[in-house]
Amino acid sequence: MFSVSGRQLAGMLVAVGVVLGAWPARGAEEDIPTAELDPHYKGPKGNHAYTRAMLELGMRMGAATTAALRSNGELAKAALKSFREQQTKVAAMVPSWKGYFPAGPIDELTNAVNAKTDAAARREIVTRIEKTCTTCHARFMFPVQAHYRWGDFSSAVVQTDNGELTFHQLMLDLASGLGAVRGDVAAGQIKDALAAYGKLRERFVSMELLCGNCHEQPRQYFVDANVKARLLKMGGLLRRNVARAADYAPLFNDINEMSCLPCHQVHMPAAFLQMAGRRGKR
Ligand code: HEC
Numbered sequence: 237m238f239s240v241s242g243r244q245l246a247g248m249l250v251a252v253g254v255v256l257g258a259w260p261a262r263g264a265e266e267d268i269p270t271a272e273l274d275p276h277y278k279g280p281k282g283n284h285a286y287t288r289a290m291l292e293l294g295m296r297m298g299a300a301t302t303a304a305l306r307s308n309g310e311l312a313k314a315a316l317k318s319f320r321e322q323q324t325k326v327a328a329m330v331p332s333w334k335g336y337f338p339a340g341p342i343d344e345l346t347n348a349v350n351a352k353t354d355a356a357a358r359r360e361i362v363t364r365i366e367k368t369c370t371t372c373h374a375r376f377m378f379p380v381q382a383h384y385r386w387g388d389f390s391s392a393v394v395q396t397d398n399g400e401l402t403f404h405q406l407m408l409d410l411a412s413g414l415g416a417v418r419g420d421v422a423a424g425q426i427k428d429a430l431a432a433y434g435k436l437r438e439r440f441v442s443m444e445l446l447c448g449n450c451h452e453q454p455r456q457y458f459v460d461a462n463v464k465a466r467l468l469k470m471g472g473l474l475r476r477n478v479a480r481a482a483d484y485a486p487l488f489n490d491i492n493e494m495s496c497l498p499c500h501q502v503h504m505p506a507a508f509l510q511m512a513g514r515r516g517k518r
Pocket residue numbers: 389403404405407408410411414458459491492495496497499500503504507508
């Protein structure tokens with residue numbers, strides 16, 4: 237949980253937020269009620285109670301709203317009842333979020349079906365129900381997923397000849413390796429560049445083993461043959477003692493564009509959200 241200073245800081249931020257009438261942007265992971273969510277996220281990923289309850293809620297809502305809009309009275313009433321029951325169940329799972337699940341709009345829709353209100357009026361109520369879902373999803377779905385559905389980047393490691401290497405250290409090594417090769421080439425130090433390249437290549441190979449921390453199936457993007465071909469070409473230039481920086485430039489660019497940047501776009505939000513959450517709890 238929060239340290240004393242963290243709590244005080246949070247208190248100050250709340251005070252400032254209230255005074256200014258605006259919330260400061262916060263590390264979203266601290267926002268989620270993990271104590272209430274934890275019990276619903278036990279066991280393997282495909283079997284988390286909260287996720288399953290949400291999927292069921294989505295199915296029941298789909299059935300209920302469709303039937304209500306078709307004005308199939310009896311079917312709609314039964315489906316709306318079953319949707320409402322599931323919503324009550326889901327709402328009870330995380331008490332802090334109860335207020336996000338109003339029963340009012342579902343009851344309104346039930347009344348509209350009973351009263352055979354016109355389609356436009358029913359459509360308007362359905363839209364409001366859908367909005368209640370989106371309001372919470374837009375704010376909490378990703379932080380919950382970063383916490384419970386993404387693997388833990390801080391504990392992802394790979395074995396090397398010199399022992400265990402963390403995900404983060406491997407990343408720093410990749411970046412310094414690329415920078416070192418380019419710097420050495422620019423300075424005409426091809427021997428040093430080759431040494432830096434050797435380490436860079438070794439780190440790139442190790443990176444593929446990292447994926448297995450979280451992915452059971454091997455992944456192609458970001459570490460595929462196209463990227464590796466750029467890396468091998470760089471080695472070829474170095475071994476042939478090529479010192480023209482311009483020959484290397486497109487290779488650095490491609491490696492960044494094909495591997496580093498797109499992979500960061502996919503994985504970094506979750507990784508940094510996890511990191512920010514840990515810092516908030518220290
Ligand atoms: C799995 C996809 C993936 C690939 C491919 C990847 N990275 Fe990363 N990288 C990450 C993630 C996730 C983080 C944030 C987590 C961390 O640093 O522990 C990160 C962090 C970093 C950081 C640290 C940033 C910081 O501010 O602390 C650097 C530097 C970095 N990567 C460089 C690279 C370079 C250079 C490449 C390409 C040669 C690369 N990465 C390829 C996923 C990837």
